[in-house]
Amino acid sequence: MPEPTPPEYQLPGAARTPQNGAVADTGMGGAMDLATAEGETLERPPDAGPPERDAEGDAEGAAGERARSLWSDAWRELRRNPVFIVAALVILFLVFISLWPGSITWMSPLKCELSKAQEGSQPGHPFGFDGQGCDVYTRVVYGARTSVTVGFLATLGVALLGSVLGGLAGFFGGAGDSVLSRITDIFFAIPVVLGGLVLLSVVTSNTVWPVIGFMVLLGWPQISRIARGSVITAKQHDYVQAARALGASHSRVLLRHITPNAVAPVIVVATIALGTYISLEATLSYLGVGLKPPTVSWGIDISAASPYIRNAPHALLWPSGALAVTVLAFIMLGDAVRDALDPKLR
Amino acid sequence: MLLEVRDLHVEFRTRDGIARAVNGVSYGVDAGETLAVLGESGSGKSVTAQAIMGILDMPPGRIASGEIVFRGTDLLKLKEEDRRKVRGAEMAMIFQDALSSLNPVISVGDQLGEMFVVHRGMSRKDARARAVELMDRVRIPAARERVRDYPHQFSGGMRQRIMIAMAMALEPALIIADEPTTALDVTVQAQVMDLLAELQREYHMGLILITHDLGVVADVADRIAVMYAGRIVESAPVHDIYKAPAHPYTRGLLDSIPRLDQKGQELYAIKGLPPNLMNIPPGCAFNPRCPAAQDVCRTDVPPLYEVTGAVAATGIAAAGIAGAAERRADRTSACHFWRECLHG
Amino acid sequence: MGRYVVRRLLQMIPVFIGATLLIFLMVNVMGDPVAGLCGDRQCDPATAAQLRKEFGLDKPVWQQYLTYLGNIFTGDFGTAFNGQPVTELMASAFPVTVRLTIVAILFEIVIGIVLGVVTGLRRGRPVDTGVLLLTLVVISVPTFVTGLLLQLLLGVEWGWIKPSVSTEATFGELIVPGLVLASVSLAYVTRLTRTSIAENKRSDYVRTAVAKGLPRRRVVTRHLLRNSLIPVVTFIGTDIGALMGGAIVTERIFNIHGVGYQLYQGILRQNTQTVVGFVTVLVLVFLVANLLVDLLYAVLDPRIRYA
Numbered sequence: 001m002p003e004p005t006p007p008e009y010q011l012p013g014a015a016r017t018p019q020n021g022a023v024a025d026t027g028m029g030g031a032m033d034l035a036t037a038e039g040e041t042l043e044r045p046p047d048a049g050p051p052e053r054d055a056e057g058d059a060e061g062a063a064g065e066r067a068r069s070l071w072s073d074a075w076r077e078l079r080r081n082p083v084f085i086v087a088a089l090v091i092l093f094l095v096f097i098s099l100w101p102g103s104i105t106w107m108s109p110l111k112c113e114l115s116k117a118q119e120g121s122q123p124g125h126p127f128g129f130d131g132q133g134c135d136v137y138t139r140v141v142y143g144a145r146t147s148v149t150v151g152f153l154a155t156l157g158v159a160l161l162g163s164v165l166g167g168l169a170g171f172f173g174g175a176g177d178s179v180l181s182r183i184t185d186i187f188f189a190i191p192v193v194l195g196g197l198v199l200l201s202v203v204t205s206n207t208v209w210p211v212i213g214f215m216v217l218l219g220w221p222q223i224s225r226i227a228r229g230s231v232i233t234a235k236q237h238d239y240v241q242a243a244r245a246l247g248a249s250h251s252r253v254l255l256r257h258i259t260p261n262a263v264a265p266v267i268v269v270a271t272i273a274l275g276t277y278i279s280l281e282a283t284l285s286y287l288g289v290g291l292k293p294p295t296v297s298w299g300i301d302i303s304a305a306s307p308y309i310r311n312a313p314h315a316l317l318w319p320s321g322a323l324a325v326t327v328l329a330f331i332m333l334g335d336a337v338r339d340a341l342d343p344k345l346r
Numbered sequence: 347m348l349l350e351v352r353d354l355h356v357e358f359r360t361r362d363g364i365a366r367a368v369n370g371v372s373y374g375v376d377a378g379e380t381l382a383v384l385g386e387s388g389s390g391k392s393v394t395a396q397a398i399m400g401i402l403d404m405p406p407g408r409i410a411s412g413e414i415v416f417r418g419t420d421l422l423k424l425k426e427e428d429r430r431k432v433r434g435a436e437m438a439m440i441f442q443d444a445l446s447s448l449n450p451v452i453s454v455g456d457q458l459g460e461m462f463v464v465h466r467g468m469s470r471k472d473a474r475a476r477a478v479e480l481m482d483r484v485r486i487p488a489a490r491e492r493v494r495d496y497p498h499q500f501s502g503g504m505r506q507r508i509m510i511a512m513a514m515a516l517e518p519a520l521i522i523a524d525e526p527t528t529a530l531d532v533t534v535q536a537q538v539m540d541l542l543a544e545l546q547r548e549y550h551m552g553l554i555l556i557t558h559d560l561g562v563v564a565d566v567a568d569r570i571a572v573m574y575a576g577r578i579v580e581s582a583p584v585h586d587i588y589k590a591p592a593h594p595y596t597r598g599l600l601d602s603i604p605r606l607d608q609k610g611q612e613l614y615a616i617k618g619l620p621p622n623l624m625n626i627p628p629g630c631a632f633n634p635r636c637p638a639a640q641d642v643c644r645t646d647v648p649p650l651y652e653v654t655g656a657v658a659a660t661g662i663a664a665a666g667i668a669g670a671a672e673r674r675a676d677r678t679s680a681c682h683f684w685r686e687c688l689h690g
Numbered sequence: 691m692g693r694y695v696v697r698r699l700l701q702m703i704p705v706f707i708g709a710t711l712l713i714f715l716m717v718n719v720m721g722d723p724v725a726g727l728c729g730d731r732q733c734d735p736a737t738a739a740q741l742r743k744e745f746g747l748d749k750p751v752w753q754q755y756l757t758y759l760g761n762i763f764t765g766d767f768g769t770a771f772n773g774q775p776v777t778e779l780m781a782s783a784f785p786v787t788v789r790l791t792i793v794a795i796l797f798e799i800v801i802g803i804v805l806g807v808v809t810g811l812r813r814g815r816p817v818d819t820g821v822l823l824l825t826l827v828v829i830s831v832p833t834f835v836t837g838l839l840l841q842l843l844l845g846v847e848w849g850w851i852k853p854s855v856s857t858e859a860t861f862g863e864l865i866v867p868g869l870v871l872a873s874v875s876l877a878y879v880t881r882l883t884r885t886s887i888a889e890n891k892r893s894d895y896v897r898t899a900v901a902k903g904l905p906r907r908r909v910v911t912r913h914l915l916r917n918s919l920i921p922v923v924t925f926i927g928t929d930i931g932a933l934m935g936g937a938i939v940t941e942r943i944f945n946i947h948g949v950g951y952q953l954y955q956g957i958l959r960q961n962t963q964t965v966v967g968f969v970t971v972l973v974l975v976f977l978v979a980n981l982l983v984d985l986l987y988a989v990l991d992p993r994i995r996y997a
Contacts, residue, residue, distance in 0.1 A: 191931075191936060324830045401901050450991070
């Protein structure tokens with residue numbers, strides 16, 4: 001066999017084990033690796049589940065029950081976790097100001113007075129002014145909308161595309177699975193920022209869509225691997241085997257039995273990925289290929305403020321802080337959800 | 347007495363409260379003697395052993411009170427560095443799962459030789475030669491060639507032999523074997539057990555054999571201590587217990603062994619589950635599962651009764667026991683109704 | 691082992707072709723490669739057509755790609771916007787980025803592993819919680835923000851370093867940029883090491899080592915570390931490729947004339963040859979690093995055997 005002999009037991013904490021593919025799924029940057037690793041710990045072989053019974057209804061009940069109790073246990077755990085509460089409140093606040101930025105600001109982010117350029121904090125303008133004389137506070141508030149939009153939509157696209165492709169590949173296996181694995185290898189081999197720089201440098205549109213499109217294009221293999229892995233794991237559960245033995249159709253097995261139990265790792269990875277996409281948008285905007293003015297984005301503002309960093313550091317620090325808090329909130333949320341879903345830690 | 351554990355209490359701090367894993371255990375082992383400690387998982391038998399070895403995870407574990415007197419010294423009063431020198435050299439431990447208990451990335455020769463390097467200050471080369479000798483001693487074929495191999499390259503029985511060799515390396519006075527054969531195939535179990543018993547006789551070591559397998563116990567043990575919910579419920583010479591247990595729990599254990607002469611009958615099983623160590627029932631911890639429980643069992647913790655009447659009941663010559671009773675209570679039971687149990 | 695390497699090398703071919711093709715297509719979509727060749731002036735149509743023919747740009751894209759691939763194997767990476775062969779640019783840029791990557795990797799190894807071991811051994815104590823929080827913050831702050839802030843503080847405010855790196859880019863100058871480049875991976879290495887140490891600390895073989903009466907130092911260095919560092923070493927190995935590709939941001943901030951800088955220039959000037967050439971080499975580095983890591987894995991863990 002030209003396969004590496006499987007280790008008799010998995011090394012604990014292994015970020016990755018040697019594999020068949022040519023490429024490891026690292027290389028997306030530390031935060032993405034973090035997401036992957038956190039997700040993988042949730043893909044574990046079936047524990048001693050409920051005993052196999054002989055009616056399909058029972059098998060189904062077992063699958064549903066397992067998933068249900070996992071989520072309700074997780075929810076109970078989460079409500080007691082201060083990290084989760086803080087992160088969730090921050091995210092709710094961000095969503096709120098993205099939808100109604102006018103509720104805490106009273107100016108337009110595009111109304112700037114050059115005469116006030118680089119001025120510091122003053123009454124009515126708590127964060128001061130940036131290099132163009134725009135109010136930093138207003139721009140930071142409006143920047144949240146862009147970041148949250150890009151983050152949510154990119155994650156949604158990545159999660160849908162990745163989990164559908166990965167899930168189907170994992171479920172059916174065979175040639176399609178091999179082809180998909182090779183394709184994900186190809187995407188992993190391209191450095192993300194570099195790909196963005198090349199692809200987005202041609203785009204002249206100043207909407208958020210090209211950036212979201214790019215993130216979906218380069219992000220889906222990540223989720224696809226996770227989804228594939230967790231579907232393969234879920235497939236081995238006794239109740240799934242039982243349902244198949246009883247002649248349940250493919251779609252029924254996949255939807256009723258596998259999806260509820262395979263979705264946890266995808267959600268965890270997607271949550272953490274959401275934070276990294278927001279960070280990636282800012283990085284691309286900083287490099288001048290992401291979003292373009294007049295779109296208001298933290299990345300653009302940080303980039304614009306960097307030449308004046310000496311005289312007006314506040315114009316750089318406030319959007320940077322907002323960016324960091326946002327990314328942190330999503331990573332911590334993902335972390336907390338993972339901890340809650342991991343029965344081993346309880 | 348080589349080792350004497352006196353009134354040991356161990357507890358674990360957990361998120362949901364304090365789990366009292368060991369609640370006043372006392373037992374002793376002489377040189378050349380084999381004590382079998384019997385009990386279900388969670389009865390505190392392994393925790394007691396780990397406390398003796400000094401390898402409890404602290405925290406969350408904590409030795410609340412008690413003494414562990416080994417060769418006249420209370421180990422609990424020693425400094426960690428002195429304690430370390432005792433471990434491995436004067437007392438050693440054999441674990442249940444040899445595959446996970448051996449370091450996967452270090453060759454067995456180095457893992458064996460390490461004992462000599464650390465405790466005896468030998469060179470690596472000499473230590474390796476000793477490792478080969480040890481592997482020969484536990485009858486691992488082609489020891490010289492296999493000394494460089496890694497644990498996963500050996501079979502389960504061979505791995506457990508290596509664990510035994512490691513424990514024997516410095517000829518300790520006491521060996522604690524924690525379920526040494528549980529993870530092995532039945533055919534290999536006997537070989538490994540025989541090897542252990544043989545080595546024990548040869549070096550005149552004290553052996554504490556932790557197990558839940560009564561079959562193994564009957565063959566090799568001199569005495570038995572039965573543990574339940576962190577206490578010793580019955581302690582006796584091995585043949586006495588098999589003839590007539592003086593505690594309902596022991597009786598339940600013995601009755602649940604499948605026997606050929608009772609083929610076709612329903613196998614006996616003790617009802618219920620072991621108690622939650624965070625919330626041990628008042629009175630006798632076994633009372634919710636005991637078929638003969640009375641009101642007093644639910645309120646009063648039974649003391650350790652000395653089982654004396656057993657002599658007549660089991661027909662063993664009274665003279666021998668009289669002599670023994672002067673040293674220590676030869677047979678004890680923590681049941682208010684041990685007499686009824688003994689005769690029932 | 692030999693067969694495994696061959697099989698892996700064969701597997702790398704489609705990935706290599708796919709990745710370069712992807713980049714090639716992206717760059718072709720990117721714009722008119724000829725436009726950049728006439729410098730900053732607008733090319734007149736006749737010259738443009740002439741150039742197009744000369745570079746084979748009038749042919750279909752797939753044919754261009756094959757020609758390009760063929761040229762690469764003869765060591766011809768084409769010409770950059772300023773008329774220099776791309777290989778010459780590479781010769782000047784790669785050593786700089788390699789130095790930067792080495793500095794970053796050293797930071798990951800030294801700081802990441804030390805912090806990870808310290809926190810893993812003291813799980814739940816204040817030092818652990820503190821470092822854990824710090825790693826989350828470092829992961830959350832995008833590299834370019836970290837870079838700009840360090841540049842502001844160390845370079846401008848306190849004057850400890852020069853805010854931008856000279857063209858020689860010596861190791862000394864690259865310390866701070868290397869730290870910035872490493873920062874996110876560094877935090878990840880810390881977390882990975884911590885998890886690995888904490889898990890292995892509870893393992894049976896560590897308990898055996900303690901029961902053998904080994905001194906604590908020996909238990910940690912000989913038994914615990916060797917096992918715990920296997921995943922960490924493999925992560926750092928695969929990170930090499932990622933760091934070199936991700937250096938573009940750091941190089942921009944500190945004005946380092948490495949791979950990222952050349953790539954950025956290539957993209958600005960819409961020079962296909964430069965961009966595809968550099969990306970091709972980066973992809974190769976990434977693939978080879980991955981292969982080496984898997985082979986290293988087998989060396990570190992005797993349980994893994996490749997047939």
